[in-house]
Amino acid sequence: MVPACEHVLSGRPREAWPWIVAVAALFASYAVVRYRAQIAAYRGSVALARQLFRRLGDKVAALPLGWFSDPRRVGELSQLSSRGIVDIMGVPAHLLRPVVASVVTPVVLVLAMFVLEWRLGLVALVGLPLVAVVGRWAGRLVARLDDVQKTTATEAANRVVEFAQAQATLRAAGQTAAGHRRLEEALAEQSAAQRSTTVVAAPALLSTNLVIQLLLVALLATGAQLALGGELATAELVALLVLGVRLVEPLMTAVENAAMVRMAGNAVARYQEILDAPELPGPTSGSSTGEGPAEPSVELRGVTFGYGGEPVLRDVSLVARPGTMTALVGPSGSGKTTVLRLIARFWDVEAGTVSIGGRDVRQLTTEELMRHIALVFQDVYLFDGTIEENIRMSRPEASDEELRGAAELARVTEVVDRLPDGWGTRVGEGGTALSGGERQRISIARALLKDAPIVLLDEATAALDAANDAAVVAALASLRADRTLVVVAHRLPTVRSADRIVVLDGGRVVEEGSHEQLLQRGGRYRAFWEERTRSVGWRLTAPAARE
Numbered sequence: 079m080v081p082a083c084e085h086v087l088s089g090r091p092r093e094a095w096p097w098i099v100a101v102a103a104l105f106a107s108y109a110v111v112r113y114r115a116q117i118a119a120y121r122g123s124v125a126l127a128r129q130l131f132r133r134l135g136d137k138v139a140a141l142p143l144g145w146f147s148d149p150r151r152v153g154e155l156s157q158l159s160s161r162g163i164v165d166i167m168g169v170p171a172h173l174l175r176p177v178v179a180s181v182v183t184p185v186v187l188v189l190a191m192f193v194l195e196w197r198l199g200l201v202a203l204v205g206l207p208l209v210a211v212v213g214r215w216a217g218r219l220v221a222r223l224d225d226v227q228k229t230t231a232t233e234a235a236n237r238v239v240e241f242a243q244a245q246a247t248l249r250a251a252g253q254t255a256a257g258h259r260r261l262e263e264a265l266a267e268q269s270a271a272q273r274s275t276t277v278v279a280a281p282a283l284l285s286t287n288l289v290i291q292l293l294l295v296a297l298l299a300t301g302a303q304l305a306l307g308g309e310l311a312t313a314e315l316v317a318l319l320v321l322g323v324r325l326v327e328p329l330m331t332a333v334e335n336a337a338m339v340r341m342a343g344n345a346v347a348r349y350q351e352i353l354d355a356p357e358l359p360g361p362t363s364g365s366s367t368g369e370g371p372a373e374p375s376v377e378l379r380g381v382t383f384g385y386g387g388e389p390v391l392r393d394v395s396l397v398a399r400p401g402t403m404t405a406l407v408g409p410s411g412s413g414k415t416t417v418l419r420l421i422a423r424f425w426d427v428e429a430g431t432v433s434i435g436g437r438d439v440r441q442l443t444t445e446e447l448m449r450h451i452a453l454v455f456q457d458v459y460l461f462d463g464t465i466e467e468n469i470r471m472s473r474p475e476a477s478d479e480e481l482r483g484a485a486e487l488a489r490v491t492e493v494v495d496r497l498p499d500g501w502g503t504r505v506g507e508g509g510t511a512l513s514g515g516e517r518q519r520i521s522i523a524r525a526l527l528k529d530a531p532i533v534l535l536d537e538a539t540a541a542l543d544a545a546n547d548a549a550v551v552a553a554l555a556s557l558r559a560d561r562t563l564v565v566v567a568h569r570l571p572t573v574r575s576a577d578r579i580v581v582l583d584g585g586r587v588v589e590e591g592s593h594e595q596l597l598q599r600g601g602r603y604r605a606f607w608e609e610r611t612r613s614v615g616w617r618l619t620a621p622a623a624r625e
């Protein structure tokens with residue numbers, strides 16, 4: 079560029095042309111390289127995002143269910159998988175080139191200044207560390223504020239979901255305004271965080287810009303001084319001024335990008351935190367034969383367990399033999415559902431063992447364990463697909479006859495016949511388009527179709543209508559024909575028909591035996607039975623009860 083300037087300024091514009099063409103060619107090849115690099119960067123960032131999502135998905139599937147019981151975790155996860163991953167993928171897509179350019183360009187420009195006029199190079203060399211220090215401080219500040227802003231945004235998003243989901247409860251309790259207040263508080267906190275980001279971040283970024291502009295002024299003043307003193311030719315001055323102005327641009331973008339790179343760094347830290355969360359330990363090498371347990375028996379021996387606090391099960395032992403039905407009964411909160419969760423290894427026990435076919439569940443892989451267990455829980459989750467898809471998910475390779483057979487036994491066919499779109503009816507997210515009883519029927523059909531030798535069933539506590547009640551009775555009858563059933567039983571006919579009844583109270587097994595044996599013993603079970611039969615207006619017909 080200096081020769082081109084010299085030729086133009088000394089009145090020989092023709093001789094400047096080759097230099098101008100050379101500079102233009104340089105710019106053209108720069109544009110091509112930049113375009114290609116940008117495409118490669120986009121591809122790289124899409125691949126990175128895919129990889130991040132996949133690892134996050136694998137991790138979420140391997141985390142113990144206890145991890146999800148903190149509602150903030152779910153909000154964090156949704157923030158990370160939306161904004162967080164976009165922040166991270168923005169580094170290769172948008173920031174990599176500018177960040178590299180904002181380091182390389184100043185270095186090259188300062189070197190060029192030294193070559194042309196060492197005193198100007200010295201001014202730039204002294205000014206750059208100052209810009210770096212102020213820029214670093216501003217970047218840190220903005221990233222810290224962004225972190226606060228993201229936390230408040232997660233909280234606000236959680237409250238919005240909570241407010242929407244709790245509508246029925248809030249209206250029933252006449253508390254819509256109270257629900258609103260919680261939401262408004264979270265939204266107010268979010269906008270306060272946003273405001274403080276703007277109020278603090280803007281001056282921080284402005285002060286960095288000011289330092290950069292001061293550097294430019296220093297360069298201009300020094301250049302002008304040298305030119306006036308005749309120590310610098312006009313062509314060199316023009317070239318140095320162009321270099322000076324070119325220096326400002328990458329520095330300005332560097333400051334903005336530094337903040338964005340730090341924000342991406344925050345997202346990476348949150349991502350890493352989730353990846354570092356401890357998973358349920360898998361089987362030790364060599365302990366899993368890959369075949370799973372030999373017989374479908376279930377045994378808890380001396381099990382103690384708590385959800386992070388006080389134990390909710392203490393020294394619980396019970397056996398469910400193959401082909402039998404074991405009913406778990408007891409007051410609310412006595413730990414019945416927890417027993418089912420531990421058999422399915424949603425959590426690990428603190429003391430004692432849970433084993434299936436004589437093998438500790440911790441020595442089985444998740445696939446082995448889940449091949450042997452079908453679950454019918456109260457809080458049935460249905461995916462936003464059709465009824466057919468929701469049943470088929472337990473055994474995708476099942477034939478249509480097998481699927482229809484399972485649906486018939488669980489009385490899902492009756493529901494399907496009533497619906498205008500039949501099997502193709504979409505159930506809505508979480509199954510909202512169906513009643514609670516209907517959802518449980520679909521869940522039972524899933525369990526029947528899965529054809530696992532052990533079925534864990536948590537009977538709905540809500541009173542079922544006659545049709546749903548009949549569906550559960552029919553399903554239990556067909557399930558117990560050749561499977562091991564462990565049922566948290568609330569309905570009296572289920573309790574009574576069980577081969578073995580285990581009574582839990584305060585997390586301990588207080589009684590155990592058949593219906594008749596327990597009635598005769600006259601203990602906790604008898605009191606429970608009498609109280610429940612009274613509440614449903616039944617009369618006791620068991621011989622022991624008539625004594």
Ligand SMILES: Nc1ncnc2c1ncn2[C@@H]1O[C@H](COP(=O)(O)OP(=O)(O)OP(=O)(O)O)[C@@H](O)[C@H]1O
Nearest residue numbers: 147385390408409410411412413414415416417566
């Ligand atoms: N995810 C959880 N996190 C913390 N505590 C829990 C969790 N699930 C259950 N608990 C607590 O563990 C205890 C036993 O709960 P569990 O659901 O096993 O009882 P249950 O006998 O099945 O009750 P119900 O008949 O009302 O369903 C209760 O005190 C409950 O509050």
